Amino acid sequence: MTALEHQLPVLPVLIPLFGALLTGFLSRGTVSWLLALIFSWATAAVSVLLLVTVLRLGEPISYVMGNWGVPWGIEYRVDTLNAFVLVIVTGIGAVLMPYARKSVAFEIASHQQAWFYTMYLICLAGLLGITVSGDAFNVFVFMEVSSLATYVLIALGHNRRALLASFQYLIVGTIGATFYVIGIALLYLVTGSLNLHDIAGLLGDAYNTYPRPVLTALAFLVAGISLKLALFPLHLWLPNAYAYAPSMAAAFLAGTATKVAVYLLIRILFSIFGIAIVFTTLPIADVLLVLSIAAMAIASLAAVFQENAKRMLAYSSVAQIGYITLGIGLHNQSGLTGSIVHLFNHAVTKSALFMCLGAIVYRTANMRLTNLAGIGRKMPLTTAAFVLAGLSIIGVPGTAGFVSKWYLAVGAIERGYWPLVFLIVASSLIAVLYIGRFVEVAYFREPSEACESAYEPPTSMLIPILVLSAATVYFGIDTRATADIAAIAARFLLGGAN
Amino acid sequence: MRRDLILRIVTKLVLPFILLFALYVHFHGDFGPGGGFQAGVIAAGMLILHSIVFGVRSTKHIAPQGLVEAMIPLGVLIYASVGIPALISGRNFLDYGVFDPHHTPHGHHLGILMVESGVLITVFSTMLAIFYAFSERGRS
Numbered sequence: 001m002t003a004l005e006h007q008l009p010v011l012p013v014l015i016p017l018f019g020a021l022l023t024g025f026l027s028r029g030t031v032s033w034l035l036a037l038i039f040s041w042a043t044a045a046v047s048v049l050l051l052v053t054v055l056r057l058g059e060p061i062s063y064v065m066g067n068w069g070v071p072w073g074i075e076y077r078v079d080t081l082n083a084f085v086l087v088i089v090t091g092i093g094a095v096l097m098p099y100a101r102k103s104v105a106f107e108i109a110s111h112q113q114a115w116f117y118t119m120y121l122i123c124l125a126g127l128l129g130i131t132v133s134g135d136a137f138n139v140f141v142f143m144e145v146s147s148l149a150t151y152v153l154i155a156l157g158h159n160r161r162a163l164l165a166s167f168q169y170l171i172v173g174t175i176g177a178t179f180y181v182i183g184i185a186l187l188y189l190v191t192g193s194l195n196l197h198d199i200a201g202l203l204g205d206a207y208n209t210y211p212r213p214v215l216t217a218l219a220f221l222v223a224g225i226s227l228k229l230a231l232f233p234l235h236l237w238l239p240n241a242y243a244y245a246p247s248m249a250a251a252f253l254a255g256t257a258t259k260v261a262v263y264l265l266i267r268i269l270f271s272i273f274g275i276a277i278v279f280t281t282l283p284i285a286d287v288l289l290v291l292s293i294a295a296m297a298i299a300s301l302a303a304v305f306q307e308n309a310k311r312m313l314a315y316s317s318v319a320q321i322g323y324i325t326l327g328i329g330l331h332n333q334s335g336l337t338g339s340i341v342h343l344f345n346h347a348v349t350k351s352a353l354f355m356c357l358g359a360i361v362y363r364t365a366n367m368r369l370t371n372l373a374g375i376g377r378k379m380p381l382t383t384a385a386f387v388l389a390g391l392s393i394i395g396v397p398g399t400a401g402f403v404s405k406w407y408l409a410v411g412a413i414e415r416g417y418w419p420l421v422f423l424i425v426a427s428s429l430i431a432v433l434y435i436g437r438f439v440e441v442a443y444f445r446e447p448s449e450a451c452e453s454a455y456e457p458p459t460s461m462l463i464p465i466l467v468l469s470a471a472t473v474y475f476g477i478d479t480r481a482t483a484d485i486a487a488i489a490a491r492f493l494l495g496g497a498n
Numbered sequence: 499m500r501r502d503l504i505l506r507i508v509t510k511l512v513l514p515f516i517l518l519f520a521l522y523v524h525f526h527g528d529f530g531p532g533g534g535f536q537a538g539v540i541a542a543g544m545l546i547l548h549s550i551v552f553g554v555r556s557t558k559h560i561a562p563q564g565l566v567e568a569m570i571p572l573g574v575l576i577y578a579s580v581g582i583p584a585l586i587s588g589r590n591f592l593d594y595g596v597f598d599p600h601h602t603p604h605g606h607h608l609g610i611l612m613v614e615s616g617v618l619i620t621v622f623s624t625m626l627a628i629f630y631a632f633s634e635r636g637r638s
C-alpha cells in the first residue's frame with residue numbers, strides 16, 4: 001500500500017473538518033464558498049478512491065487512530081457498504097457546491113454565509129464520520145456533530161418557522177441520540193467493548209449469558225436510529241425541517257442525512273447483532289415491514305395534499321425511506337440490494353428535485369403550488385429536470401427509481417410476500433398523483449403573477465440540476481456502478497451465504 | 499472618582515493572578531486536576547470579571563469581538579493540526595509518538611499539551627463570545 005492509500009480511511013473525515021475550520025476562521029462570504037467547493041470536491045475524490053480500493057482488495061480496510069490498537073483505540077473500518085455510502089454523501093455534496101453559491105447568496109444574509117458553509121462542512125464531516133467509524137461511541141460523537149450542524153443549517157432558513165422546525169428536530173434528534181447511547185451503554189455492559197467489530201464477535205456469548213440487556217439494547221438502538229432516519233410514525237420532524245431549511249441545505253440533507261442513519265441501522269442490525277439475533281428473537285422484520293408499508297402508503301397520500309411544494313417532497317422522502325426499510329425488513333439478498341441501491345438512487349433523485357425547487361425559489365421567491373402555475377413555460381429546463389427526477393420517484397422503467405423497486409419486488413417474491421409487490425406498485429401510483437399534480441400546475445395553467453417574470457436560473461445553478469436529473473436516467477439504464485456494488489455489500493452483510 | 503474605588507483597585511490587583519492560576523491549571527493538568535478546558539473557563543472568567551467592573555466596552559477594547567470569534571475555530575484548528583505531522587510522516591492520524599521518536603511517552607505528553615492549548619483557546623473564546631452575545635441583548 002502506498003502512503004496515500006494507507007491514510008485513505010481517515011481522509012473523508014479530516015478534509016471537510018479542516019475545511020470547516022478554515023472557512024470559519026477566514027469567515028469571508030465568497031472565499032468561504034470557494035473553500036467549501038474545493039474541500040467538497042477533494043472529499044468526493046478520496047471517497048471514490050476509497051471505494052475503488054476496497055473493491056479491489058475485496059476485504060475491509062482497518063485504520064486505527066493514533067496507533068492505539070483495536071479494541072482499545074478508535075478504529076475506522078471501511079467495507080463495500082460504507083465506502084458506497086461515503087461516495088453517495090460526498091457525491092451529492094460535490095454536485096451541490098457549484099449550485100450553492102447563487103442559491104445561498106439569495107436566501108441567506110451576507111454576514112451568515114460564511115457560517116453556513118462552515119456548518120455545511122461540519123455536517124459533512126459528521127455524516128462521513130458516522131459512516132466510516134467502527135467505534136460505537138465515536139459514531140455517537142459524529143452523530144451529535146452532524147446533528148448540531150444540521151440544526152443550524154435548518155435554522156438559517158429565511159422563514160421564521162425555520163427556527164421552530166429546527167427546534168422540533170433538535171428535540172427529536174436528541175431523543176434519538178440518547179436512545180442510541182443507552183443502547184450502546186447496554187452493549188458495553190455485556191461485552192465490555194465499544195468497537196463495533198469486536199462487539200459483533202462477543203455478542204453471541206453475551207446473548208447466551210444475558211439475553212435481556214442485549215434485546216433491550218437492540219430495541220433502544222432500533223428506536224433511536226429510526227427517529228434519526230424518520231421511519232414512518234417517527235417522521236414528524238422531517239417535513240417542516242426540509243420545507244423551511246434553505247434550499248441548498250434541504251437538497252443536501254434530503255440526499256444524505258437520512259441515508260447515513262439508514263446505513264447505521266443496516267450496520268447495527270446485520271454486522272453487529274447479526275441476523276440470528278435480530279430476526280429470530282424480536283419481530284423486528286415484521287415491524288419494519290408494516291411501518292415501511294405504512295410509510296409508503298400514508299406518507300405518499302399526505303404528499304398529494306400538500307400546498308407547499310417542498311413539504312410535498314419532504315413527505316415523499318418519508319415514503320421513499322419506507323422503500324429502503326422495506327428491503328431491510330425482507331433481509332434477503334435481493335431486498336437488501338434494493339435497499340442499498342435505493343440509498344443511492346433516492347439521494348440522487350431527491351437532491352435533484354430539491355435543487356429544482358431551489359432554482360424556482362431563486363426566480364419566484366415562492367413555494368406554494370398554486371402560485372407556481374405555468375412555471376413550465378417560463379423555466380422549461382428546470383421544470384423538465386423536475387419531471388425527469390419525478391419519474392424516478394414514481395419508478396418508471398428506465399429511471400433509477402425503477403431499479404431499486406425492481407430489486408425490492410424480487411426480494412418480496414423470494415420471501416413469498418406477493419401482496420407486497422402489489423403494495424409497491426400501488427404506492428408508486430400515489431407518487432404519480434403528487435408528481436402529476438406538479439406537472440398539471442406547471443404546464444397546463446396560465447402563468448401566475450409570481451411566475452410571469454421568471455426565467456431560467458443562472459448557469460451555475462442550472463448545470464448541477466441538469467447533471468443530477470440526467471444521472472437519475474443514467475443510473476436507471478447503467479446499473480453496473482450502483483446495483484452491482486450494492487449486491488456485493490448485501491452479500492457481505494448476509495455473511496456471504498447467498 | 500466613582501464609589502466603587504475599592505472594587506476597581508482590587509480587581510486590577512486580582513486579574514493577573516487569575517490569569518496565572520489559569521495557566522497553572524493548564525500546565526499542571528497532566529499531574530493534577532485541570533487541563534485546557536478548565537484553564538479556558540478561568541481565563542475567560544478573568545475577562546468577564548473585568549467587563550463587570552469596567553464595562554463591556556473597555557473589555558472589548560482588550561479582546562475585540564472579531565478576534566474572539568476568530569479564536570473559536572483557531573483553537574480547534576490547532577487541535578486538529580497536532581495530528582497532521584503524524585499523517586505526513588506516514589504514521590496514523592493523532593499518533594503523538596511522532597513528536598519524540600526515541601521516547602514515545604514524551605511525544606504523547608507533548609502532543610496532549612498542544613491539543614490542550616487548542617482546547618484552552620476555543621473554550622476561552624467561546625465563553626467570552628457567549629458573554630458578549632448576552633451583554634448585547636436589548637442594546638441595539
